[in-house]
Amino acid sequence: MKNRIQELRKEQKIRQEDLADAVGVTRQTIISLENGKYNASLQLAHKIARYFRKPIEEIFLFEE
């Protein structure tokens, strides 16, 4: 699953550490999410969407 975390984070000038702190994960998890090596759980996806104030489907792009 692709996501727009890096794009949104850079747009809003947020550091990986700050995003990680805000959603309660390690920086390494944010790095893995941005690189597409790890897919977030529904809970984490919710937290990230709430942090960016966007719907989940605008951040996580589901591919069939």
Added chain:
Amino acid sequence: MWLDQLFRDEPINFEKRCQMRIKFGIGVVVLGVIAIGTAVFFRDRMSVLYLQESAGEFIYQFYFALGIGMTAGGLMKIRRNLRVLKDPALKKRGEVAETDERNRLLGLRCWAYAGYSMFLLLYLGMLASGFISVTVVRTLMVVSAVYALLLFLFRRMLNRSM
């Protein structure tokens, strides 16, 4: 049920977990001291049944070293968890590291891969050891059977709890 605590999606409260680890550490220290005491007390007092005579000294060294290791390990666990509980920065870092979903998935995968590898090694060991000792083959067969039984039991238990 304790299995729910172990495998559920929401990890238990970090402070509670540290306190549990301190209690666990105390238990390990007590067991370690008992092992050392038993090794020293029974060194010359008890014959080792079903073993060669020379095995007595080995058994003493085994329990003594085991006791030392357990006591040291337990003390380290207690010290580390007390430090984490007292220092808010360490506590936060530890909490994030332990509750992080990727880290938890990594941990579970490590156990799974180690389990598969262990099973494969047991199987290879069984094949090879037949040429060396029947006792070893039988031991490895029993270990493999217990392992397979545990896998089956945990599968059933988890199937009910999730």
